[in-house]
Amino acid sequence: xxxxxxxxxxxxxxxxxxxxxxxxxxxxxxxxxxxxxxxxxxxxxxxxxxxxxxxxxxxxxxxxxxxxxxxxxxxxxxxxxxxxxxxxxxxxxxxxxxxxxxxxxxxxxxxxxxxxxxxxxxxxxxxxxxxxxxxxxxxxxxxxxxxxxxxxxxxxxxxxxxxxxxxxxxxxxxxxxxxxxxxxxxxxxxxxxxxxxxxxxxxxxxxxxxxxxxxxxxxxxxxxxxxxxxxxxxxxxxxxxxxxxxxxxxxxxxxxxxxxxxxxxxxxxxxxxxxxxxxxxxxxxxxxxxxxxxxxxxxxxxxxxxxxxxxxxxxxxxxxxxxxxxxxxxxxxxxxxxxxxxxxxxxxxxxxxxxxxxxxxxxxxxxxxxxxxxxxxxxxxxxxxxxxxxxxxxxxxxxxxxxxxxxxxxxxxxxxxxxxxxxxxxxxxxxxxxxxxxxxxxxxxxxxxxxxxxxxxxxxxxxxxxxxxxxxxxxxxxxxxxxxxxxx
Amino acid sequence: xxxxxxxxxxxxxxxxxxxxxxxxxxxxxxxxxxxxxxxxxxxxxxxxxxxxxxxxxxxxxxxxxxxxxxxxxxxxxxxxxxxxxxxxxxxxxxxxxxxxxxxxxxxxxxxxxxxxxxxxxxxxxxxxxxxxxxxxxxxxxxxxxxxxxxxxxxxxxxxxxxxxxxxxxxxxxxxxxxxxxxxxxxxxxxxxxxxxxxxxxxxxxxxxxxxxxxxxxxxxxxxxxxxxxxxxxxxxxxxxxxxxxxxxxxxxxxxxxxxxxxxxxxxxxxxxxxxxxxxxxxxxxxxxxxxxxxxxxxxxxxxxxxxxxxxxxxxxxxxxxxxxxxxxxxxxxxxxxxxxxxxxxxxxxxxxxxxxxxxxxxxxxxxxxxxxxxxxxxxxxxxxxxxxxxxxxxxxxxxxxxxxxxxxxxxxxxxxxxxxxxxxxxxxxxxxxxxxxxxxxxxxxxxxxxxxxxxxxxxxxxxxxxxxxxxxxxxxxxxxxxxxxxxx
Numbered sequence: 001x002x003x004x005x006x007x008x009x010x011x012x013x014x015x016x017x018x019x020x021x022x023x024x025x026x027x028x029x030x031x032x033x034x035x036x037x038x039x040x041x042x043x044x045x046x047x048x049x050x051x052x053x054x055x056x057x058x059x060x061x062x063x064x065x066x067x068x069x070x071x072x073x074x075x076x077x078x079x080x081x082x083x084x085x086x087x088x089x090x091x092x093x094x095x096x097x098x099x100x101x102x103x104x105x106x107x108x109x110x111x112x113x114x115x116x117x118x119x120x121x122x123x124x125x126x127x128x129x130x131x132x133x134x135x136x137x138x139x140x141x142x143x144x145x146x147x148x149x150x151x152x153x154x155x156x157x158x159x160x161x162x163x164x165x166x167x168x169x170x171x172x173x174x175x176x177x178x179x180x181x182x183x184x185x186x187x188x189x190x191x192x193x194x195x196x197x198x199x200x201x202x203x204x205x206x207x208x209x210x211x212x213x214x215x216x217x218x219x220x221x222x223x224x225x226x227x228x229x230x231x232x233x234x235x236x237x238x239x240x241x242x243x244x245x246x247x248x249x250x251x252x253x254x255x256x257x258x259x260x261x262x263x264x265x266x267x268x269x270x271x272x273x274x275x276x277x278x279x280x281x282x283x284x285x286x287x288x289x290x291x292x293x294x295x296x297x298x299x300x301x302x303x304x305x306x307x308x309x310x311x312x313x314x315x316x317x318x319x320x321x322x323x324x325x326x327x328x329x330x331x332x333x334x335x336x337x338x339x340x341x342x343x344x345x346x347x348x349x350x351x352x353x354x355x356x357x358x359x360x361x362x363x364x365x366x367x368x369x370x371x372x373x374x375x376x377x378x379x380x381x382x383x384x385x386x387x388x389x390x391x392x393x394x395x396x397x398x399x400x401x402x403x404x405x406x407x408x409x410x411x412x413x414x415x416x417x418x419x420x421x422x423x424x425x426x427x428x429x430x431x432x433x434x435x436x437x438x439x440x441x442x443x444x445x446x447x448x449x450x451x452x453x454x455x456x457x458x459x460x461x462x463x464x465x466x467x468x469x470x471x472x473x474x475x476x477x478x479x480x481x482x483x484x485x486x487x488x
Numbered sequence: 489x490x491x492x493x494x495x496x497x498x499x500x501x502x503x504x505x506x507x508x509x510x511x512x513x514x515x516x517x518x519x520x521x522x523x524x525x526x527x528x529x530x531x532x533x534x535x536x537x538x539x540x541x542x543x544x545x546x547x548x549x550x551x552x553x554x555x556x557x558x559x560x561x562x563x564x565x566x567x568x569x570x571x572x573x574x575x576x577x578x579x580x581x582x583x584x585x586x587x588x589x590x591x592x593x594x595x596x597x598x599x600x601x602x603x604x605x606x607x608x609x610x611x612x613x614x615x616x617x618x619x620x621x622x623x624x625x626x627x628x629x630x631x632x633x634x635x636x637x638x639x640x641x642x643x644x645x646x647x648x649x650x651x652x653x654x655x656x657x658x659x660x661x662x663x664x665x666x667x668x669x670x671x672x673x674x675x676x677x678x679x680x681x682x683x684x685x686x687x688x689x690x691x692x693x694x695x696x697x698x699x700x701x702x703x704x705x706x707x708x709x710x711x712x713x714x715x716x717x718x719x720x721x722x723x724x725x726x727x728x729x730x731x732x733x734x735x736x737x738x739x740x741x742x743x744x745x746x747x748x749x750x751x752x753x754x755x756x757x758x759x760x761x762x763x764x765x766x767x768x769x770x771x772x773x774x775x776x777x778x779x780x781x782x783x784x785x786x787x788x789x790x791x792x793x794x795x796x797x798x799x800x801x802x803x804x805x806x807x808x809x810x811x812x813x814x815x816x817x818x819x820x821x822x823x824x825x826x827x828x829x830x831x832x833x834x835x836x837x838x839x840x841x842x843x844x845x846x847x848x849x850x851x852x853x854x855x856x857x858x859x860x861x862x863x864x865x866x867x868x869x870x871x872x873x874x875x876x877x878x879x880x881x882x883x884x885x886x887x888x889x890x891x892x893x894x895x896x897x898x899x900x901x902x903x904x905x906x907x908x909x910x911x912x913x914x915x916x917x918x919x920x921x922x923x924x925x926x927x928x929x930x931x932x933x934x935x936x937x938x939x940x941x942x943x944x945x946x947x948x949x950x951x952x953x954x955x956x957x958x959x960x961x962x963x964x965x966x967x968x969x970x971x972x973x974x975x976x
Contacts, residue, residue, distance in 0.1 A: 030562070030618050031606065034555035039634060042552045064530045067522035068608070068639055068655050069578070072585065074518070076594050086585035090557070091596050092608065093581045095643040097560065097574035106564050108579050108605055117596055118519065120556070120580065120608070130518050146527060151556055151639065155583040167556050 002351050007288045012232045019282055020161045023291045023352050026278075033159040033166030040352070041278060043299035045169065048277060049149065051201050051296070052171065055193050061145040061173060066127050068151075069118035074126040077251040081125065084218020088155040090120040090166075120153040125219060125244070125270055128174045129252040136176060136266055138257050143186070144176040152274075162279035163236075163488050170274035176266045178256065180245070183267035187243040190271040191224045194239035202277065203294040203403035204228050204284050205411050206238055207434070209459025209483065214443045217270075221245035227458045227483070229411045230283040233432020235458045235485035238280050241271035279488070285376075285403050291353030292375055294403050295396040302332045302392060303354045305345050307361035309338040317365055317385075321358070324389035330396065350375060355399050356392060376402050417481070424472045424484070428455045434485050438478035440471035449473050455484045490839050495776045500720045507770055508649045511779045511840050514766075521647040521654030528840070529766060531787035533657065536765060537637065539689050539784070540659065543681050549633040549661060554615050556639075557606035562614040565739040569613065572706020576643040578608040578654075608641040613707060613732070613758055616662045617740040624664060624754055626745050631674075632664040640762075650767035651724075651976050658762035664754045666744065668733070671755035675731040678759040679712045682727035690765065691782040691891035692716050692772050693899050694726055695922075697947025697971065702931045705758075709733035715946045715971070717899045718771040721920020723946045723973035726768050729759035767976070773864075773891050779841030780863055782891050783884040790820045790880060791842045793833050795849035797826040805853055805873075809846070812877035818884065838863060843887050844880060864890050905969070912960045912972075916941045922973050926966035928959035937961050943972045 004022050006014040020026050025041030037045060053063070069092060076082045096112035099105075121127065128146075135141060149171045159165050173190060177183040191208055198204040206226035216223040220242035228238045246265040249255070255263045285292040295301050302325055306314045318334055325332040333354075335345055342359065349357050359371040369382040372392070376399050383391055414433030418424045427435050439445060439457065450456050460482045469478045492510050494502040508514050513529030525533060541551070557580060564570045584600035587593075609615065616634075623629060637659045647653050661678060665671040679696055686692040694714035704711040708730035716726045734753040737743070743751045773780040783789050790813055794802045806822055813820040821842075823833055830847065837845050847859040857870040860880070864887050871879055902921030906912045915923050927933060927945065938944050948970045957966045 027619065027622070029555045030559060030615065031555045031557045034557060036555065036619055037553040039550035039552045043550065045553075046551065062527035062531065063534065064527045065525040065533075065657065067517045067519045067524065068641065069519045069522060071518055072594060072596075075585070082585075082594060086594055089583065089585060090580045090606070091582040091585065092578045093596065094579040095577065097563075097570075097577060097579065097607075099574075106560060106570055106574055108560075108581065118578070119585075127518065131515065131524055134515070153556065169553065 002289050002347065005288060005290060005351070008231065015288070016279075016283060017161065019286055019291055025282070025291075026161050028161075031166075033156055035161055035165045035167075037169070037275065040299065044281070044293070044297055045275060045278060047297045047299065048197075048201070049171075052193075052197055052273065053149075055197060056147050056171075056173065059145075059189060059193065061147050061175075063148060064146050065148055065150070066124050066131065068121055070121050070124070070127045072117045072119055074130060075119055077126060078219045078247055080247075081219035081251075085122045085154075089122050090153045090155060092118040092120065121150070122152055122154045123270075123272075124148065124150070124152075124172055125174065125248050125268075126252070129248040129254060129268070132176055132266070133252050133254045136254055136256050139178050139259055142176055142178045142256060142266070143182065145173075145186075146175065147171055147173040160279075160488075162275055162282070164276075168275045170272050172270060172272040175269045176249075176254070177269070178258070178264075178267070180267050183245075183269050184243055187222070187224060187241045187269045187271070190269070191226065191239075191241040194226050194241065194271070194273060197273075198226055198228065198238055199404065201294065201296050202281055202284070203400055203407060204238070204280060205404065205408040207459065207461050207483065208463070209461040211240075211459055212443070212446055212457050212482070214446050215457065217242045219244060219247050220270075221247065224462075225459055227485075228280055228284065229407075229414060229434060229485070230280070230488065231410070232283075233414055233486075235434065235487040236276075236280050236283070237458070237487065238277060239271070239273040242269060244268035244270060284407055286353065289347075290351030292403070293353035293355060295355045295400050298353065298355050299331060300333045300352075300354050301330050301396055302356045302358060303349050304332065304334045304358045304360065305342055305349075306335070307342050307359050307364075310334075310336050311362060313362055314360060314365065318360060321360075321385075321388065325392060328389055328393045330393065346373075356395060358392075374399060376406075418472065419469070421472050425453055428453045428484070428486060432486065434458070434483050436481045436483055437472045438469035438480075439482045440474050440476035440478055445471060445473050445476075449484070454486045456487055458483045458485050458487060490777050490835065493776060493778060493839070496719065503776070504767075504771060505649065507774055507779055508767075513770070513779075514649050516649075519654075521644055523649055523653045523655075525657070525763065528787065532769070532781070532785055533763060533766060535785045535787065536685075536689070537659075540681075540685055540761065541637075543685060544635050544659075544661070547677060547681065549635050549663075551636060552634050553636055553638070554612050554619065556609055558609050558612070558615045560605045560607055562618060563607055565614060566707045566735055568735075569707035569739075573610045573642075577610050578641045578643060580606040580608065609638070610640055610642045611758075611760075612636065612638070612640075612660055613662065613736050613756075614740070617736040617742060617756070620664055620754070621740050621742045624742055624744050627666050627747055630664055630666045630744060630754065631670065633661075633674075634663065635659055635661040648767075648976075650763055650770070652764075656763045658760050660758060660760040663757045664737075664742070665757070666746070666752075666755070668755050671733075671757050672731050675710070675712060675729045675757045675759070678757070679714065679727075679729040682714050682729065682759070682761060685761075686714055686716065686726055687892065689782065689784045690769055690772070691888055691895060692726070692768060693892065693896040695947065695949055695971065696951070697949040699728075699947055700931070700934060700945045700970070702934050703945065705730045707732060707735050708758075709735065712950075713947050715973075716768055716772065717895075717902060717922060717973070718768070718976065719898070720771075721902055721974075723922065723975040724764075724768050724771070725946070725975065726765060727759070727761040730757060732756035732758060772895050774841065777835075778839030780891070781841040781843060783843045783888050786841065786843050787819060788821045788840075788842050789818050789884055790844045790846060791837050792820065792822045792846045792848065793830055793837070794823070795830050795847050795852075798822075798824050799850065801850055802848060802853065806848060809848075809873075809876065813880060816877055816881050818881060834861075844883060846880075862887060864894075906960065907957070909960050913941060916943045916972070916974065920974065922946070922971050924969045924971055925960045926957035926968075927970045928962050928964035928966055933959060933961050933964075937972070942974045944975055946971045946973050946975060
């Protein structure tokens, strides 16, 4: 166990915070609720960004950038939308400061009051659909498949690094379509991209499903999501894809002329993932020694540590190995520091979650082998130098898969099917994890269960088979099981 | 001349706006002074981003992300800084909206007033140096070489797409060093990177220089800049690199213990370029037919237009050519549309500034040649199909260089050395461009000249040789010429 990281069994929340702070992923800032993403954390986010961005572009999407500010009146145009976002927004009311007359310092200039307040975007449907009105006239202008990478602000009272911050970074896709069918297909296409990203890049198994009315995005007809399970048995919503119907087109009067020359409202989707994924990544795989990163998202995938330090006789062999690994596209670092001892370095690289550590000394070199340590299993093996680069390349793939499998087994072990209220309460309270249970379909019951147990319906899984039963809370008839959990 | 674009001779400002709007680079938004960067414009910005980001990383810099908001009191900590930025900032005063009691709509909740107002960052020195205080203790923590890509807001009253908008995108580097010498070297390293980017990527000749005290960044000891000349003879500041001395370290109490175990204030630099470069790119090269893009920053470098359309007999040859070009890393598009005529398409691609257009018909194919048109010179040439991919690859390089040379010749023709006030006024008023003249070194004279002619001192060029003379306005002695121009 790393000495500066609290163990999970002792205090899971503190363990998470320790990892985030002490591996340099993020830091608190002077502004309440706003975090600083530090270079190591940002390097991981850049890898996420690049992978997602490529997946978006490969499916025909393009990037654009819309204003940070939204006129207050815009938020009100879609009735459900304002209900969802008014409570937690940063409001710009003035555009100038001035020196106080009494010399006490700088104050807001009361003369510089905006006619209409501006809201720092909590999400951009309104400002984007206002623009789309000017861009869409005919079916020939459709579909519009636009994404933006941006910062957004939601004034959260209780914040937690990466998981819930006042400002966060995200991407938000906003697409416009001529038909309902096409928009629905887009919603699912993006959901599948999020699932693929979670599985292939984050080694994170996720469940795809649809949200209940109560958990739906403010302004959506249907909200789809991917839900993941963290090591403390809590669920985390890792991405959402919304079918917005014609709600925003109607609110912003966006109509198009069809091939038959009739006017129709445009169909919409929106979808997003955020820096919250960084929190999911940390919590899904890390351990009491620090971060554990899936190789595809590790800024450094392999670190080479000379033992005891970079002596001249090692230099050539290490340089050759470095070059071979880079030739395979592997992100490798050679530790050239000669101040710290190998043991200290090993602990540091473990804490940083670097997937593979290679230790190489003069004696190893003579024997023609080097020591390879995996971060995920902590196994150390002596491997022949001959063919080592390909071995490492394969090993990175194996670690990527192993992390996924480990998380999948954990999720399976922590998904419980229950049929009685007593069982439900017991599992939520003591075991945690996902609980599959019948529910009568009413928001009233959903809220009652939340109040009594803190568990919410994470989703109605898309893999569900219809299965008649009785609601665990009310006993009323139910058509299918839904997935409950206490969530982040 | 493109029919929907005003000619430069008729109205240069309108020509610029027409190009930006009608090629889909950007659009106005519902928020005064805030622009929308549309997909085509954003694709160019992404190419700029990627090139600069690589240059930063190759010189040891890393990315991070700091909060959007700055506590009002932070801005005041550096005296010159608040003077420079207080007049033009967006102020967040509240964090919640609510329904008006009279049912009239949504209003700002007066109960949700912030204790201290937050400023939407106009630049991030203050919030970053506040963080650096916690990150820097010893010389071993230095240097910090951090950059961020972010949006910033400066409340401009008179805005112009890309060139001056309330919100814009930029990168801002903020580095911390143990010695003055190292910080000064960093300032120049980054200035040189900006120059290299302008020259090699934007085909834009720039002059490097240092700003006068009056034009210095608010809080800097020295501000270096690159200055470019636009086609209307106005100058445009394309990037700045500031040596900040210990000003921010002192304002935010950032000290480090040296090797000798004494405490010293940290030395700082900051440097940035913004989406303003998009405006420079448009104005430097474009013509009355539309955009002209240097190939390295063209989202599509080559477009292949089948004549009259994509007939089956052309399909194979075009597919082969497309593959060959892609194999060379060229961004190529095949126009598969069969609605519009070739002539219409040619005009569209000219307007979009695509560097090379290939027209290919069945007859050409039989003759073994295709028509290649350059956007920069409008030349059309029949080129043998054999070896065409390499020909195109070389042609792209030639266009990149030709645009640079053309802009350089224009700048040389529009740089005038003058020695009398009458000449100065005359050149500024009638010829425009850069004017090299003696100045007595006082801010008073600088401001007087600005008032009388609108010309400002763009910089004291770094290539200057010392040359005694007399100030064109006051006749007082001067040690060297400086560069004047009317600027954007």
